[in-house]
Amino acid sequence: MQKIIIDKEFWDIFPEVEIAVMTAHDVNNHDDSHVPDDLIQNANEIAKKWVPDDPISANPVVKAWRDAYRKFKTKKGARNAVENLLKRAKNNKGVGNINPIVDVYNSVSLEYAFPIAAEDLDKLVGDVHLTVAKGGEKFTPIGEDEIEEALPGEVVYRDDQDIISRCWAWRDSARVADTDDTKNLLFYMENIQPDRKADHLAAADALKTRFHDYLGIDINDVTILSRDNPEFVFAD
Template sequence: MQKIIIDQAFWDLFPDVKIAVMTAHNVDNKDQNVPNDLIQNANKIAKKWVPDDPISANPVVKAWRDAYRKFKTKKGARNAVENLLKRAKNNKGVGNINPVVDVYNSVSLEYAFPIAAEDLDKIVGDVHLTVAKGGEPFTPIGEDEIEEALPGEVIYRDDQDIISRCWAWRDSARVADTDETKNLLFYMENIQPERDDDHLAAAHQLEKRFHDYLNIDINDLTILTRDNPEFVFAK
């Protein structure tokens, strides 16, 4: 049995965060009926979240910037959703990658929440959202050089190494979803309690698009909170 576990050290920093988690199985990440303009439309919709300049003045971005000030981060680290929204705002939107990535990026852009998708079969042991002791290894997507977490940095890790640095900044190359990925673990964080309804709607939209475009039924959506901090993703 494998779980995603949100450690108390994280809740001590962020007691009101909610995290939607779910899995998708038997995915065909190649030839699927994903509309070519799904991402293009999502890039347009995303602009509604960042109408003001500078980008940090917009509530969804400001909330994440404020959160990142509460723990140690690598210089220049920004939450992944800020990077997506910035690209959309600057008319340099996200392009098509593969069916799975296009589907969850479209939801992330339209609802302004970060979504991570990890190859479930490559995860070693349990996944913890926790606070780093410092020195935990991490190999980011697209790079060969191994980095190390800073003491006090918020990270996702499994029993082998870090799978996401600076909370939701960069993902590990080791567990990244690829064209060959068959089984996925998703997690999507909300740090703004006033957006709980949006958060749940985004999670349901991800379910719907997996059904509509990838012919996959997701039936284990769970919202993790400090009172419900664990989710079994593999038995």
């Protein structure tokens, strides 16, 4: 049995955060025949509504994440992944098509302004923890060969082998990243703004619906993790 577990050390810093988690199985990441051709293009346009003001840090969604990142140790320049997506959309340099899985979850992330991580479930080793690093834990980012080390006090996702996401939701590990051959996935999507609970649930439902409509996959285990419900079993 494998679980995603949100540790006490995280809740001590962020007691009100909620995290939507779910899994998708038997995905064909080569078949985009039912994915709308304009899915990502439309999502990039919709995303602009979240960042109308300049500078980008003045917009509530971005400001909330900037404020959160001041509460723990981060690598210089680290920003939450959703800020990077929204910034690209705002500057008319939106993300392009990558593969069916990524396109679907990026479309939801852009339209609802929540970070979404998708990890190859079959590459995860043991349990996944959202926790606070002791420092020195290893991490190999997507697209790079150089191994990094977490900072003491940095919020990270890790499994039993090493870190799978640095600075909470900044960069993902190359080891567990979804690829064209990925079949099974673990998703997690964080909400740090209590007043956006309805948006968060809508985003989770949109991800579930799009996996069904565009990829022919039924997701039946959408779960909201909180301080009172900190664990989710993602594999027996």
